[in-house]
Amino acid sequence: GGAVVEVEGDTLLVATGRRPVVTGLGLEAAGVELEPRSGGIQVDAKLRTTSTGKVPVYAAGDCTGDRQFTHYAGFQGAIAARNALLPLSDPGLLTSVPGCTFTAPEVAKVGLTEAEAKAELGDAKVRVVMTPLSKVDRAIAEGEEEGFIKVVCRESDLKILGATVVAPGAGDIISEFAVAIDRKLKLPQLATIMHVYPAISIAVQQLAAEVYYETLEKSMPLYNVLGKLGL
Template sequence: GSIGGSESNDEGSIGGSESNDEGSIGGSESNDKGSIGGSESNDEGSIGVTLDSQETIMGDHILVATGRVPNVEHMGLDAIGVQIDGDTGGIRVDRHLKTSVKGVFAAGDCTGDRQFTHYAGYQGSIAARNVLLPLDDPGVLPDVPSTTFTQPEVASFGMTEAAAVEEHGEKKVSVSFRPLSQIDRAVCEGTDQHGFVKIVHHAKSKQILGATVVAPAAGEMIAELAVAKDAGRSFGKLATVMHSYPSYSIALQQMAAEVYYDGLKKNKFLYDLLKAIGL
């Protein structure tokens, strides 16, 4: 499918789109997978996009983010027996970045795994170490933090709430949520209108399963949660890790404290006592 009447060639590039005198983008066609139906602009310069569902969404720009496909053709890989993953289109590797041919390793975007600069760099160093040294370190990781550097930033890692519920069951999954309007730093800087911190954790063990942060410092905040998960530290334990005030990340300590005290409700006497004395 294309946007605004543009045509794609055999190489997957987007051809020339047509605009009218007002700078609008013309109608487009959808494929079997469904696509954006068409768009137009009004006198104020905003763009309206009509979806296949006939819903119209207004905005200032259209961002085409269709992803990338590994470029592994015409390299002679099939001649030496290197297998290509049919689902991702990338070179098939095991968790140590070994291909189907002994002595041949692959790392980064060409494997069809998650396409992030930091992940590709990590895999490249692991592959080099495994090739040159008697090591067998893992290069394919289950959780890779990602950040979209918009304003505010959008960062995430691990499972979403829906994925966690599907794998563990609804009763075994808990969610901690705090909007930026409840984070003092955001209020002070006037960035509290849009954003939140959402942490998905196991209801009983409090082990972190995943997180999403929409905030000016989301990229930094998500790293702390990723470290805690990798170290096997439960979310409630972050309540005892001192954070500076008024940083954005102190919200993680405050949210963890809520989870910690929620666990104390099983001991009603202790919980009521701590609450009575303000602790």
């Protein structure tokens, strides 16, 4: 029922994804079960498999059927080794993993998309803030104005839930949002962190500053009262 859009190009790339190849490893004999949906090795939050032997078996990376990013596999490999060899344990399955498609411009994402956040929390409890690259000095100077930075927040407190960046160097910029989500930061907090000008990442601070100033305006009645009290 939607509009029909025609797109012309020289080549059509169909990316169907990959499935783990875990046959012939004798996993059944060790009691290691597979995850039905992905076909990967089933692991718990600490990357431990369902092995029934005296020595626990851990799995990490693409063989688990989780998101297939090199950086995520490397992270899981280090965590699996740490959990296997040292006391206590750290989580190896993450809910928020940054990823990037290295096209021109790059497309990077971390956390929830707008649709995912609204499906989980409801439309009224989600706020989306976006700025186009056409407002960023570096992008204008280099003629790279096609793209945007989009941040998904919880409406009540502006906690960052996810972000999408379409821009040159998006794979670098998205890391800031990965840290923000992991540390449960609110979008206005990024306005108080100094960014380098005229890097494209300055757009993150500018976007956050717009929201920060909005919160200040809403608090003006309180500030006026405090001012009259000499505080």
